[in-house]
Amino acid sequence: MSAHPTLAMGQDSAVSDTVKLYFWAAVVLLIAELIGSISIPLGPGKVVLLPMIWALLLGAGIGLAYKRMPAPLAVSRAAQVRSATILQYALLVFIAKLGLVVGGSLPTVVAAGWALAFQELGHFVGTIMLGLPVALLLGIKREAVGATFSVGREPSLAIIGERFGMDSPEGRGVLAEYLTGTLIGAVFMAVVAGFIASLNIFHPYSLAMGAGIGSGSIMAAAAGAVAAQQTPEVAKEVMALAAAANLITTTLGTYFTLFISLPLAIWGYRVLEPLIGRTTKASNASSAVTEDVVDEPVELGWGGRFSAWFAAGALALLANYVAANVLSPAAFLGVAVMIASAFIGELLCQLFRRKVPAVCWVSLVAMYMTSPWCPLSPQITEAANAVGIMAVITPMLAFAGLSIAKDIPAFRRLGWRIVLVSLTAGFGTFIGAVFIAELFH
Template identity: 65%
Template sequence: MQAAATSVSATRQGQQTWKLYIYAAIILVIAEWIGSATLKLGPGKIVLLPMVWALIMGAALGLFSRRLPGGMALTQPMQFQAAAILQPALLLFVAKLGLMVGNSLPKLVESGWALVFQEFGHFVGTILIGLPLALLLGIKREAIGATFSVGREPSLAIIGERYGMDSPEGRGVLAEYITGTLFGAIFIAVFAGFIASLNIFHPYSLAMGAGVGSGSMMAAAAGAIAALQPADVAKDVATFAAASNLITTTIGTYFTLFISLPLAVWGYRVLEPIIGRTNSASTPPDDGLHKETHLETAELNLAGRISAWVFAGVLTMIANWIAYKVTPLASLGCIALMVAVVFVGDQLRNLTGKKVPAVCWVTLVAMFLTSPACPWAAAIVELTAKVNFLAVITPMLTFAGLSIAKDIPAFRKLGWRIVVVSFAANAGTFIGATLIAEFFHR
């Protein structure tokens, strides 16, 4: 009887997984077909990429699933399953990022001490400003995920692997990601332009502060700073900002994992009893947000993880085909390499007793393959260039959207507070890095 029940449960879970994959494919195709939209807002603009449409459509499907026929509903157990798929799928983006920057490692060595040490400011600044504010506003453990970094894709992967995306920390980093995606570029452009207009810091220091780890936010901040400089200095601003952003997206993964995340956890333990508040934003552990099911987002087994990697790769090929006109056959080699890198990184994590997260192993393996140390680096760089990194993000945000409805009660409680905290964390990372860069520059 027990074996039969287990078989039925496995069959039902397999059906739910395939239904999720079908929903994800439909949402991704629609999102990529809609494409990008640009909205002018004051001195800057907001660019809504396909990843935003995918996130919104996935969330809407979960919110309105009760109005759909039973067979079409995105049930809460399925939303937890989407969160479970999201965690290993995010490693595919980490692999792509590592493959992109491996051949730029010599540039990092030549960048100088200012570019290296400003990285401390990027990640410590978010905590020093964002964490106390979050606690004063009544945000609890979500504050850790929302303030240990600016909450881009590697941060989602780190929190997902450490805590799970259905945890308070997972809700915090996802809320920070959504806020940053929708409003981050316009906020940092206005803020960086205002700070630059004060003429307190050297333009190069401001440029280094602009490399927050997000391409769109870096471009927005660097553009605002460069607009206030002479033409020759403006060109250097773009160069320093790009170099800083490169360091943040490579070395930054290790900073967030081994320095800023432990610091955020320690800061929460120390400060929460002192300045923490309890209000409508606070989510006690027994709030019953998931009372409809006791299913938790457990780590998928190896077969489940391989399935997630392969299907995320298939979705990436579809997104790359629609948005960048690269046929699936042309991008298949890059996708296969990315899946192989993730598999090797996953196995290395297991061989080391899971003491070093898969995020680190995947980054190291990917960076080596395109670094000067690899004899096939040139061919691999040419191969991986066939897949645009934005095409890798859309599938991730599709699964994030499909999993988000279960956490809407928590997001509703956080409300405007998480937006304020996100802006404070973004301001903190810019100011922190600028201060340190200014010190070494002078």
């Protein structure tokens, strides 16, 4: 007989929830990849619904329906909390993939010039200078930090997940920013960039640099709207500069966000909230409750972390196979490299007592592996390229979807306010970078 029956039952429940989550994540990912990408024309642009969006929505639907499902299949609130924790560690695999992509481009980044480097300040300071005051005036509380410290792309999810946990007001804020930017960000920025370009206030090259905010779809939409109003020669330069700016944002963005904009957002919230913060319906979002009992945040040991990494890698291989209809030995090696990068980065983070976040260590390890200074760089690059970046992102959004149902009451209270804040932050990052680029042009 077990000396600790309650502990044993808790461990059995955790294992059961984990297995259930991995099962549903695989089902969701498979359906999302089979649906594929769908383009919806909208005004001067279009909305592209990628598999990652279907994964997010399907996962959320499964979580919302848990009371109507048989107990063995239901993703309970406790399982949803566990999914948020699994997401926190699975995101390190995505960070590794990003580092592997960026490593080979380091010489390009170094040669890009000061204008492109300094516009990064505009990207992230702009989100806070405009987005944070608007959020506070609308009565949004701690969610404002997550929603305005960056444009809320995948690395931002990892940073907030590690610092605050995805099951936190800041986690809800960055996820709301991510949802808004993914669903309507490209169309919004295409309209904004095209309109500003038509005013002839800024040089087209400055607008191009501002378009590279770290999202490929938003960059393409915004730069395309600017390029459409230029001569063919200038249009070509606009797209090239936007791509370079996007590369630098992808490369340096994690560090700017982590060491500059997130501390600035936290400080700004602490100073401004007592001065201009208001109390509205959105102010109660952080304390939104349901009839269920909210479980304590889940901590994963090394076994749980490896489980999350291997699950993320296996799901990435599944997504890669469904999307490309091919599964080469190089893809398995690429996933193994990503998992190894996540492990080494997490280990270094522990050894240095978390003074430097894991996302930094993971990205540094991965960047070195494909950099010109690594002897095995060509082989590792080939393996990493065998796994598409979207195949790595979609599993992350499946776990995010499975964890999001518990936060629906809070999202309802935030409502249209968080959408307005997200769009304001997106505009702020664009116009801030444009101003910086104009100064250096």
